[in-house]
Amino acid sequence: MSDENLQKLFIAIDESLKEANFIKLTLSGRKVAEAELKNVYARVVTIKAGTRLSLVYRYATRDITRNFTFSEGVEEIQKQLVYGFNQAILLTSNADIHYMVLSPTKSTLKTKAASQALTPVFMHDKQKSRLINVQNNPYLTPLGISTAEGKIKKGSEDKFRQINKYIEEVSHIVEQAGFEGQFSIADMGSGKGYLTFALYDYLSHFSGYTPAITGVELRKGLVDQCNDIAQQAGYANLKFIQGSIESADLPDIDMLIALHACDTATDEAIFRGISQKARVIVTAPCCHKQIRQQMNAQEVLGEITKFGILKERQAEIVTDTIRALILEAYGYSTRVFEFISTEHTPKNVMIAAVRKREFTSVDEAKLTQIEALKSLFGIEFHYLEKLLKLTK
Numbered sequence: 305m306s307d308e309n310l311q312k313l314f315i316a317i318d319e320s321l322k323e324a325n326f327i328k329l330t331l332s333g334r335k336v337a338e339a340e341l342k343n344v345y346a347r348v349v350t351i352k353a354g355t356r357l358s359l360v361y362r363y364a365t366r367d368i369t370r371n372f373t374f375s376e377g378v379e380e381i382q383k384q385l386v387y388g389f390n391q392a393i394l395l396t397s398n399a400d401i402h403y404m405v406l407s408p409t410k411s412t413l414k415t416k417a418a419s420q421a422l423t424p425v426f427m428h429d430k431q432k433s434r435l436i437n438v439q440n441n442p443y444l445t446p447l448g449i450s451t452a453e454g455k456i457k458k459g460s461e462d463k464f465r466q467i468n469k470y471i472e473e474v475s476h477i478v479e480q481a482g483f484e485g486q487f488s489i490a491d492m493g494s495g496k497g498y499l500t501f502a503l504y505d506y507l508s509h510f511s512g513y514t515p516a517i518t519g520v521e522l523r524k525g526l527v528d529q530c531n532d533i534a535q536q537a538g539y540a541n542l543k544f545i546q547g548s549i550e551s552a553d554l555p556d557i558d559m560l561i562a563l564h565a566c567d568t569a570t571d572e573a574i575f576r577g578i579s580q581k582a583r584v585i586v587t588a589p590c591c592h593k594q595i596r597q598q599m600n601a602q603e604v605l606g607e608i609t610k611f612g613i614l615k616e617r618q619a620e621i622v623t624d625t626i627r628a629l630i631l632e633a634y635g636y637s638t639r640v641f642e643f644i645s646t647e648h649t650p651k652n653v654m655i656a657a658v659r660k661r662e663f664t665s666v667d668e669a670k671l672t673q674i675e676a677l678k679s680l681f682g683i684e685f686h687y688l689e690k691l692l693k694l695t696k
Contacts, residue, residue: 494519
């Protein structure tokens with residue numbers, strides 16, 4: 305390799321693997337904007353064949369995981385950096401190392417103090433790494449997830465797994481968006497605050513960001529409780545306010561999150577994110593009554609929707625597909641994927657949208673696709689269209 309900074313990066317990768325302090329490697333910044341492969345993430349796992357470097361290849365609609373020996377994995381990472389990506393962030397327990405290609409002949413390599421305080425995990429691939437600490441955690445005990453001794457309470461195991469899976473997914477979205485330093489997050493309908501606290505904890509203490517997070521919740525009792533816990537934990541940039549998705553006072557939003565907002569509340573959240581030009585919009589829809597009540601599919605499709613359970617599932621698919629298409633029409637790169645196993649909750653679809661360009665005009669081709677879908681299923685309008693005044 306002629307790139308001296310790239311050579312130094314791979315020396316650091318080799319050393320971190322040998323010294324067992326490798327935490328995570330992220331490849332981003334595609335050399336070809338149209339390439340299907342969005343990111344590559346690397347971590348260490350232990351399987352029956354031994355300790356391996358596990359690479360997750362993230363595409364728009366799917367993830368592919370491959371396990372390599374350390375030497376094979378490093379070779380694969382080198383190939384991806386030479387031909388596929390312009391940026392790599394290596395996290396070890398000793399340091400954060402950021403490599404970036406600036407031009408065909410120039411690159412940079414920056415080293416900072418380690419932002420990741422978690423112990424590197426070399427584990428069996430059937431086990432789950434925990435991104436959120438249980439012991440000495442200032443919010444899990446007051447929220448009823450853990451005991452004072454730092455153990456997960458009986459009956460809260462699924463909730464803790466959900467929290468960690470959520471943090472894993474959202475941290476990838478934050479990386480994809482390219483946030484640096486301080487940015488603002490609004491968590492609409494934050495409820496008891498489990499996920500809001502965990503996200504603040506992880507981003508602030510283990511990822512090197514300084515986010516300002518606001519949880520929005522209608523119930524005053526929960527708002528007061530969460531603010532008390534945040535104050536006791538010393539979380540200065542985390543606050544909770546009383547309000548609704550459509551009316552809460554939030555002047556600036558870089559990232560908007562709305563999980564399990566019922567029926568059209570999801571559309572109100574997406575509308576608010578688009579209107580305030582949020583760079584990232586993340587929703588996990590719940591209930592799809594608005595479209596289900598309108599669906600009147602004809603001919604062969606009517607054979608599907610005549611069965612209640614199948615009509616319900618079809619309504620979910622159509623509703624979220626139109627939401628994704630509208631986001632794309634407004635300049636967002638959008639993924640729709642399962643983020644929690646159905647054994648934990650049946651409402652397990654997440655829509656993650658990252659703005660990829662400055663919005664100038666609505667993509668008419670996307671709107672044409674939406675009209676075709678509506679016509680196919682006999683749908684008059686989607687509520688998000690009404691909010692955006694795309695239809696009368």
